[in-house]
Amino acid sequence: MRLPSFQYLEPTQVDEAVSILADFGDRVKICAGGTEVINHLRRRLIRPAAVMNIRKLPDLEGLSETTQEIVIGANTTLKEISRSKLINREAQAVAEAAGQTASPTIIAMATIGGNILQNTRCLNYNQSGIVLQGLPVCHKRGGADCLAVPGSRRCFSVYQGDLAPALMALRAQCVLVKKGAARTVPLTGLFTGDGTKPLALEEDELLTRIVIPKTEGRQASAYRKFRVRGSVDFPLASAAAFLSVTADFLLADSCVVIGASGPAPRVVESAEALLKGKTPGAADAAIVAKKAFDLSEGVDNLTLPGDYRRKMVRVLTQRAVQAALENLKGGR
Ligand SMILES: Cc1cc2nc3c(=O)[nH]c(=O)nc-3n(C[C@H](O)[C@H](O)[C@H](O)COP(=O)(O)OP(=O)(O)OC[C@H]3O[C@@H](n4cnc5c(N)ncnc54)[C@H](O)[C@@H]3O)c2cc1C
Incomplete structure (x- = not known):
């Protein structure tokens, strides 16, 4: 077309x-x-x-670090991020998410800013004009009805970005600039949870950079994604886990985030309290995974059934937490 x-x-x-x-x-x-x-x-x-x-704005390019934080320009490509030694060392989940996004050609072209700020998706929305002409107008296109959940009063489209869950787990912030003003907001604050308008970005705002705070002591993270075709596909379920431990290997801090399970990535709030102060193990990962399952939405609006995708959120959460634990043992 x-x-x-x-x-x-x-x-x-x-x-x-x-x-x-x-x-x-x-x-x-x-x-x-x-x-x-x-x-x-x-x-x-x-x-x-x-x-x-x-793409001609030089201020939006590149990766840098200070003692306190890692700064990623909004135009940095997913290829640069997935290959960066800095990101692979300090933010494994982000490197893993970038490397598993879409396909190698898209990874080479796509930017972190565009990845975070992508729209939510639904089989009733992401279609060609001819198909859409044959469908009733859904919530996301300004109509009264959700075609995926008939009778509902909200849009159930799904946020399928790979980078945001990983960045949220690392408590990243983003810098938004508009004429005469700038603000820094946690990435969690960028998502409305409303599928019709999923991003809390004002129409005159430009995302200029993403800032990941560094953690004192030993930390590790991991990202796990489920998709039909490993060569090129959006996540149908995903999970990111961040863990940090004290010198005697007790969990000091953690954050678990699930993706592709609703109109926004979601922090599994109960995970932090469940894990804090423990010497983490596989049983803890299973408990957190059940909490993630409870939090996820499974609607039949993507290529696989919603119930199955919810079960995969549970599986992936367990795997992400376990992978972060493994990374911790080998990490800095
Ligand atoms: C075949 C295919 C497979 C895909 N698979 C995946 C996948 O597996 N995972 C995934 O996450 N995504 C996937 N995508 C979606 C998309 O390609 C990626 O999210 C990509 O990272 C978007 O980045 P971009 O730089 O190309 O964004 P663009 O297309 O340029 O922009 C995306 C959105 O962000 C806005 N935007 C971009 N930069 C800024 C900025 N600095 N400030 C304000 N607004 C901005 C744009 O206006 C637009 O609304 C796929 C796409 C295709 C076509």
């Missing part, structure tokens, strides 16, 4: 980019790697008057 016509904009400075966002409002679409945006344009899921390519 051919692209619709639009005005093409290519700022070279952040100030110029945020001025464009302020002037155009919802009539401009930001394009980074374009692996989602171009698909959405072709399918006429979005119809912006202008598309702004942000």
Whole structure:
């Protein structure tokens, strides 16, 4: 399908980019790697008057570290992230998530900013225009009914991004800039939980960088993903686990996050209290996995049945916690 016509904009400075966002409002679409945006344009899921390519903004590139934190520019590609020694050492879950996203060609093109800020998905929404013309208009397209859960008053579309659960487990923050203002928010605060408008980003805001705080002492993390085709597929269930231990190997801190199980990645809140102060073991991973299962939504709106995907959230959570434990034994 051919692209619709639009005005093409290519700022070279952040100030110029945020001025464009302020002037155009919802009539401009930001394009980074374009692996989602171009698909959405072709399918006429979005119809912006202008598309702004942000890949010429030097301030959004690259990876760096201080003693306190790791800073990832929003335009850093998933390939750079998956291969980075720094990320593989300090944030294994993020490196694993980047390396398992989509396919090698998409990993080479796609940016971390675009990955985090991707839209939620549903079999009743991510279709070509011809298929959508034959379907009733669902909640996500502005209609009254959810086609996946008839009679429901909300949209059950699923957030299938790989990077956000891993970054949330590491308690990452993101820096959002608009004309004359900037704010730093925890990644958890970026998700509304509403499938019709899943991101709490203002239309004139630009994501410029992601900041991962460093942890004192020994820490490790892991990400596990379930997909049908290992060569190219969105997660149908996923889980990320972060663990840190004291010098005598008692759990000091932990965070477990599940993905692809609702309109936003979800922190398994009870995991932290369950694990704190313990010498972690396999039985603990199983208990946390049951909590993740209870938290996940299983709706028949992706390529595999919802009930099965929920069971896989449980399996993957257990595996992610166990993998983080293994990484801890071998980690710094
Ligand atoms: C075949 C296929 C398989 C895929 N599989 C996966 C998968 O397994 N896992 C997964 O997570 N994703 C998957 N995707 C979705 C997508 O390709 C990735 O999420 C990718 O990382 C998006 O990054 P991008 O830079 O190409 O984003 P873009 O397409 O450029 O942008 C995505 C969204 O983010 C916004 N945006 C981008 N950068 C910024 C910024 N700095 N500030 C504000 N807004 C911004 C854009 O406006 C747009 O709304 C797949 C896509 C395809 C086509």
